[in-house]
Amino acid sequence: MIEGIAQSYWMASSDPTSYPALTEPAEVDVAVVGGGIAGLATAWELARAGRAPVVLEADRIAAGVTGFTTGRLSAAHPWIYRPLRDSLGPDVARLYARSQQEAVERVERTARELGLDCDLERRPSHVYVESPDRVDALKTETEAVQEAGLPASFVTGTDLPYEVAGAMRVEDQLQFHPRRYLLGLAEDLVRRGGRVHERTRVVEVAEESGDRPHVLTTSDGVTVTAREVVIATLFPIIESALLSFRLTPLRELVIAAPIDADDDPGAMYITRQENTRSVRTAPYGDGRRLLLVTGESFSPGDDDVARHQRELVAWTREHFKVGDIEYWWSAQDLDTSDKIPYVGAVADRLYVATGYARSGMSHGIMSGRLLAGLITGDPPEWADLYDPRRAHPRREARPMLSAGMTNMRRFLEDRARVRSGSLDDIALGSGEVIRHGGRHCAAYRDEDGTPHVVSARCTHMACLVAFNATERVWECPCHGSRFAVDGSVLQGPATTDLAPVDP
Known part of the structure; x- marks a missing residue:
């Protein structure tokens, strides 16, 4: 075990919640299952549009995956734009960029309108490589990002305390305290007539068609009838062959340690080399910043998580002037077979939001706008890009086959x-x-x-x-x-x- 508190800094530095459990049957217009960033963003957007959604969270809101993220909100996702442009066309890449940058702007505007104290900071975001043989590929990726409409440039110098071979820099991105932001969103949601129920685990969703409402059942046997249902539970709790073989889980570790403000690298950085390294800081008081380093991607069930922790800590100590590690935690996410999230309808008036591929902050905010738009009849122009019913055979065939074979081999070998x-x-x-x-x-x-x-x-x-x-x-x-x-x-x-x- 490493030193420090085995707890997310976001959880440790925000207030606990105590929304009531659902104890009696309810009839609602829209039920949102899952109180993370996608669920709360969707419910808030609906409440803002005059609907009265109900959020049903199995534990505490903003305390699952969302409470264990890094709070990095950027449209500069690693190595996505060139593949999008080359396989689906430049217009699709532009729509993707627009949807992600709109999420960045949405959070800043909402935080300021609601007066939320969530450590909001505008920072440039970098995707970097350390190997010279990856520079040409990164330059091509930068060109694709520029064509997609983002303010990107290729640079060879950064404020990191170590050398990189090159970096794609995208201006005006955002970092924030995700849990404080979402707790403020939940409070405003309730003020607008919505409801939040914690400790209310939905275990069954009876899918209906036509004008008949869906029927949700909780672990306590309480039923909820809802005309429209949004499933925002990381991996959807509904059984769907459409999704089960197109989603692959992965986990990453996060460590947090104070550094002097003078040692702050001043931006957000991520590389997929060295089994992923993501770096950012957050305000920490007394002239210090809190350095957050994420990395060491591995599959759930990996039997050597301690080794991943040691490697992440050793890397951090080698590259930054840190003392004690004060917090450490792990986070889970899902990759999709074509690297694009699945957000939209999977059946009549039944919607999902999943597959955020380690970019959950922007995708979660984007999902709120998209799902609320579908439900209210005002979908954004990029809605079809994320449709769960889409098919991209050229992009998906190999990843789907690999995921299926891996699970089958694991099923037999275990x-x-x-x-x-x-x-x-x-x-x-x-x-x-x-x-x-x-x-x-x-x-x-x-x-x-x-x-x-x-x-x-x-x-x-x-x-x-x-x-x-x-x-x-x-x-x-x-x-x-x-x-x-x-x-x-x-x-x-x-x-x-x-x-x-x-x-």
Whole structure:
């Protein structure tokens, strides 16, 4: 384990919430399932348009993936514009850029209109390479970004304390405190007639057609009827062959350490080299800034998260003048098979927002504008770009095949290598998937030696979970569901707990 508090800085530096759980059946116009950035942005846009949405959040709002991001809001997404231009045309790349830059402007304008204290700062954003053999490709990417309409330039010098071979710089991007921003949005949503219910996990969505409303059921058996439903739960909780094989989960680590203000690199930076490194700072008081470094992409269920932590900390100490690491956390996201999010309708009056490919801040704000526009009959000009029902065979065929083969191989290999064993063989404070009592079990022994045994089959699609020893949780490597050591759901798409097993 590394030093510091195992907690997101955004969570530690913002107020807790206490919106009531839904305890009685309800009939609503629009139900938004998920209280992260996409769900809250959608609900707020709808309330602003005169609708009265209801947000249903399984835990606490802005406390899931959104509460564990880096708060980097930029249209300068790494290595997306040239592929878009070359495969789908320059007009599509321009629409993508417009949708992302509008999200940047939307946050600044909203924060100022509502008077939100969310550490809003305009900063240039950089995509950089350290290898000289990647410079020509980055120059071509920069040209594509310029053609798409963003204020981009290729530079060889930055304010980073280490050399880079080249960087694409895009002006007037934004960094902020995402949780404070969203808590302010939720308060304004309620003032406008919307409702927020926390600790209200939706476990079933009965899809209807025609004029009949959808029926949602919570884990407590409370039903909600809604004419329109938005699913904004990272990986959608609805079963959809349209999405299941086009979404790939990944996780990244974040560490945060104070630095002197004089050592602030003054901008946002990201590279996909070195297994991803993303750098930004935030206000921290007393003449200091908080350096946030993100990286070490890995799949859920990776059995060596501690090594990724050590490598990220070592890299940070090598490149920046930091002392103690004060916070560390991990975040999860989803890649799509064509690198474009899925935002829009998947059925009659049923919408999703997912697949943000490590650019969740701008995509989440964009989703709010897009989904509210679809529901109110005023969709933005770039709505078709994100339609979940689209098909880009040339871009998607290979990633979809690779993802499907990986999950199938994992499905078979995991079962083949599970050992039969005794609970006593599991180290204290550790977990392992074993054959126990004739079935695959996820077994954890706490520090007192007490065993906690649950089914190892993820309740989403029956993949075997794996133990994350660093965070002490069970993770599904297929679609990213996470469970506590007692089997309770921490993160979907699973909506039900792992079944207990008699030890």
